[in-house]
Amino acid sequence: MILLRTENLSKSFTLHLQGGVRIGVLDSVDLSVSAGECVALAGPSGAGKSTLMRCLYGNYRAGGGRILVRHDGADVDIATADPRLMIEVRRQTLGYVSQFLRVIPRVSTRDVVAEPLIARGVTVEDARDRAATLLTRLNIPARLQSLPPATFSGGEQQRVNLARGFIAAHPVMLLDEPTASLDPGNRAVVIEMVMEAKSRGAAIVGIFHDAAARDAVADRLYHVAPLAEAA
């Protein structure tokens, strides 16, 4: 079953501060991802892989075409969904692991990770327990879990971000460089977590610069070509 597909998706940016110059990034993207499948986006730097990911999450507004996500038994078009439906789709269905953690002042690491579960109605204690388990699995020691992640190293913040992204087990997951800046031990844990997500039936789209990680988890590649070359 297809959980995520795009139809003729295009995206360009109009830079009003630079005299209205228009930069085309994506054109006629047709991507489809089934339950239990991991598709890796391939293409040179600057081809638009991250732009595509952000469109899929609704973080960037699609310029044209449709982005259909299977949500609550029906297809929702991310390109046109109103903000409140979008928030609901993100809460229940569509998860995104970005490269950088957006730190919230004073909120402990455990609570940062537990938040997506609490938003879904899981009790605070239960959510915190599950957050602690996942953080421990990602080698964030218990003594750090009660601190806000603001002072953590880049690699530690990345792992906190991963825990936050994986804890809610979204049916559709977008992974932007999930193994970047991780040591081999933690990379192996993340690969294991992606494999588990696939086996529970998640549809995954990822950007992996780390070829070994990509080969370990991806079922196929989707090539994103820079527009100038494609034309």
Add this chain to the structure above:
Amino acid sequence: MDETLLSGRGLSLDFGRIQALDGVNIDLWPGEVLAIVGESGSGKSTLLNVLSGRMHPDAGTVWYRGPDGHLADVHGMPEPALRRLLRSDWGFVHQNPRDGLRMTVSAGGNVGERLMAAGARHYGNIREQAAAWLKRVEIDPSRMDDLPRTFSGGMQQRLQIARTLVTHPRLVFMDEPTGGLDVSVQARLLDLIRALVAELRIAVALVTHDIAVARLLAHRIAVMRRGVVVETGLTDQVLDDPQHPYTQLLVASVLQA
């Protein structure tokens, strides 16, 4: 989920030759945090004042849906009904805590007073609830009998939040709630507002010129310029992929820390 809590339709207001609001349509849903952003003079505070019934528009209507599902015309209701609304269902957090607090009444009294205005009568219960709320906003309950003027600016603002939220309003208007505070004090207050709003599922119309505050607190953003809402949408979408030239300028003008 499908019914709006507050709707402004065709709101216009002139101050002499200045068009502070020019045909603004805006909606707020239950439990939603909406940030109204824009530079000084864009009309955002005027919009907040009109939405909350504190200022009358020249044209347009503000509809509020009460707990019984009934729609009320905010500017058409009798003055006592509006005052009752502002005391119970609604709250208003001012930029300057002195505008929202009674400076000659103790901290506990400031919180208890609003409970009493909403109908509470039992002195012991009121004092107990006031103490509980002071704790919730991280003010030591031993300061309960002190006057707000002996508090720091950040404490005064937290006290104003306690006074506003103690009656569990459904809708709170906030005008630059972190405006005059030091950055470290701001972070504490923002975190507190974030947690309380999520926990109590309060709808908030928040006016701020600070994009970072909007990103942290709001589900949705409306960008105002010269009395017009030029762009509205999901917070991260408006800030990361702004469409309107003015929104692009606003986002590009933020210093990266």
